[in-house]
Amino acid sequence: MPIFLRIWLLFTILLVCGGLLLVQQFQEQIKPNTRKVMEDILADNANVISALIARDVASGHVKSKAFDERMQTVMEREISGKIWSIDKAAVQQRMYITDEKGIVLYDSLGKFKGEDFSRWNDVYLTLRGRYGARSSLDAAQDQSRLSVMYVAAPIIYKGELIGVVSLGKPNTSIEPFLMTAEQEMWQLAMWYLFIGWILAGFLSWWLSHNINQVRRFALALAPTSQRPKFYLSKELTDLTEAIANMRTQLEDQAYVEHYVSTLTHELKSPLAGIRAGAEILQDPLPLEDQQYFAGNLVAQADKLHLLIERMLLLMRLEKSQLLTKQETIDMPQLLHSVIQQRQNMAQSKNIVLQIEGVLTPKLQGDVFWLEQAIGNVLDNALDFSHTEGVVKIWGENVGKDWLLHISNQGPQVDEFALEKVFDRYFSLARSSGNRGTGIGLTLVQEVMQRHQGEAKLFNLQDGVCVTLRFYKAAA
Numbered sequence: 001m002p003i004f005l006r007i008w009l010l011f012t013i014l015l016v017c018g019g020l021l022l023v024q025q026f027q028e029q030i031k032p033n034t035r036k037v038m039e040d041i042l043a044d045n046a047n048v049i050s051a052l053i054a055r056d057v058a059s060g061h062v063k064s065k066a067f068d069e070r071m072q073t074v075m076e077r078e079i080s081g082k083i084w085s086i087d088k089a090a091v092q093q094r095m096y097i098t099d100e101k102g103i104v105l106y107d108s109l110g111k112f113k114g115e116d117f118s119r120w121n122d123v124y125l126t127l128r129g130r131y132g133a134r135s136s137l138d139a140a141q142d143q144s145r146l147s148v149m150y151v152a153a154p155i156i157y158k159g160e161l162i163g164v165v166s167l168g169k170p171n172t173s174i175e176p177f178l179m180t181a182e183q184e185m186w187q188l189a190m191w192y193l194f195i196g197w198i199l200a201g202f203l204s205w206w207l208s209h210n211i212n213q214v215r216r217f218a219l220a221l222a223p224t225s226q227r228p229k230f231y232l233s234k235e236l237t238d239l240t241e242a243i244a245n246m247r248t249q250l251e252d253q254a255y256v257e258h259y260v261s262t263l264t265h266e267l268k269s270p271l272a273g274i275r276a277g278a279e280i281l282q283d284p285l286p287l288e289d290q291q292y293f294a295g296n297l298v299a300q301a302d303k304l305h306l307l308i309e310r311m312l313l314l315m316r317l318e319k320s321q322l323l324t325k326q327e328t329i330d331m332p333q334l335l336h337s338v339i340q341q342r343q344n345m346a347q348s349k350n351i352v353l354q355i356e357g358v359l360t361p362k363l364q365g366d367v368f369w370l371e372q373a374i375g376n377v378l379d380n381a382l383d384f385s386h387t388e389g390v391v392k393i394w395g396e397n398v399g400k401d402w403l404l405h406i407s408n409q410g411p412q413v414d415e416f417a418l419e420k421v422f423d424r425y426f427s428l429a430r431s432s433g434n435r436g437t438g439i440g441l442t443l444v445q446e447v448m449q450r451h452q453g454e455a456k457l458f459n460l461q462d463g464v465c466v467t468l469r470f471y472k473a474a475a
Contacts, residue, residue: 007207011200019193026185034174039133039151045093046153046167053097053165058157062097062105071095075108094148094168098123100161117166122152126164129154138170147171274301329363329370335393338375342382350388357394361402361473365451373447374404376440377455377466381408384464402473407465413457421457444468 056062075091097106102118117123125132132152152166277293285293339353346353363370381391389409396403413421422445441455444466448455453470 005204007204008201011204012197015193015196015200019189019196023185023189030181031178034178035149035171038169038174039149042093042149042151042167042169043131043133043153046151046165049095049167050153050155050165054155054157054162057097057099057105057155057163068106071106071108092169092173094150094170095165096168097155097163097165099163100127102127102164105163120150122150122166123164126152126154126166127161129161132164132166135171326364327367329365329367331361331363331395332359334367334371335359335374338371338378339393341375342378345379345382346391349382349385351382351385352390354390354392355394356392357396357405358402359395361395361397361470363402363451363470363473369447370451373444373455373468374406376444377406377468380440381406381464381466384408384410386410389463400472402470404468404470405465406468407460407463409463411463412459413464418457418459422455 053062056067061067075093075095077091079091093108095106095108096104096112096117098104098117102116102120102123104112104115104117107113118127120136121134122132133150135147135149138146138148148168148170150166150168152164154161155163155165274297277297280293281290281297335355339355343353378391378393385391385408391406391408393404393406395405422441441457445455448468448470451470452472453468455466455468457464457466459465
């Protein structure tokens with residue numbers, strides 16, 4: 001299962017469990033708290049009524065028909081109103097009054113007049129100066145399992161306890177409010193779960209996306225891989241920094257080992273030639289032979305110098321993650337500089353250098369490295385060119401790209417070697433019979449990649465052409 005689904009599933013389980021627990025706790029708290037509020041209201045009303053009817057109880061008027069009719073009118077009064085979203089149509093309270101012995105003097109239901117209620121908790125505790133309340137099954141309903149809450153208050157007249165008034169309210173009267181609250185609570189819970197589920201999915205995607213970025217970064221061993229940035233997660237940014245530093249250290253070690261190995265291998269041949277020539281020169285030789293072997297020593301030394309110089313250049317380029325500079329390049333001036341440096345070499349072989357075409361593209365890059373790359377291509381063109389040949393340099397726009405072509409008149413490259421010429425240490429024999437370092441064109445390709453381009457070599461009818469293609473650089 002993908003990590004995205006695992007994280008989302010975990011968040012979903014936590015949301016559902018948390019939502020259900022919240023609803024359960026709310027249900028466990030809302031009902032008893034609502035009954036507490038109802039009890040508080042009944043206690044207030046009972047104390048108010050006890051003060052209002054104290055004179056009627058003391059005078060015995062509470063037993064009269066007029067008192068009963070007056071109270072029944074109040075209890076049966078119709079109400080037309082809406083309390084929040086609940087319609088209120090009638091008074092939902094009951095009342096009974098007892099004397100100081102607990103005998104019922106008045107009952108709003110008309111069923112318990114004359115009965116002894118002294119053993120009921122509300123009456124019993126109130127007659128003894130304490131707070132009296134009870135919740136009992138509704139005796140007014142046959143086989144009812146519904147409960148009624150009663151709260152009593154003492155009737156005091158001229159400083160004496162003469163009775164108890166007890167107000168009752170069926171617990172069913174608050175059920176509509178509880179049901180409405182519960183429905184609204186479930187609706188809110190569903191919205192909470194839905195929005196939380198969506199947010200959890202987004203958070204899960206964000207986490208898995210960032211984790212996958214770190215994973216891909218850790219798996220990508222290419223030195224040009226882009227290091228991801230996590231603007232909302234410093235920990236992941238620190239992790240990628242640590243991976244990058246660790247990878248750099250490992251690559252540095254491998255890089256040094258690789259270069260030491262290859263440099264040792266490449267130096268063997270020139271050093272062997274120098275040693276052989278030096279041993280021969282130790283013997284007495286004719287002047288002509290001495291000059292020949294001395295010339296070989298100089299050639300091998302030059303080859304060593306060029307090899308070391310180009311390997312250092314390539315190493316410097318490869319170890320830099322980005323180009324050291326980004327500037328607007330004056331291509332005509334750059335080409336003029338490269339050609340001027342090689343005029344002597346061209347004149348020594350009577351080679352004509354021709355420049356033409358579009359040479360003013362909008363290039364951004366590093367002048368030093370582009371000069372090295374174009375110079376290497378031009379060196380190869382001169383090395384492989386026939387004496388009295390022509391080396392052409394021309395530019396052209398192809399769509400949004402700009403192409404720089406450098407061609408010579410000389411031997412063609414075998415088909416198998418066309419793709420290998422840019423490989424490290426792959427070299428072809430020059431017209432002099434010597435081989436190059438095999439690093440020049442590798443450096444060219446590396447520079448072109450850093451400038452969002454590529455280098456290609458192909459055969460012409462009378463020679464070879466190298467094309468440097470710069471993407472989206474047309475003038």
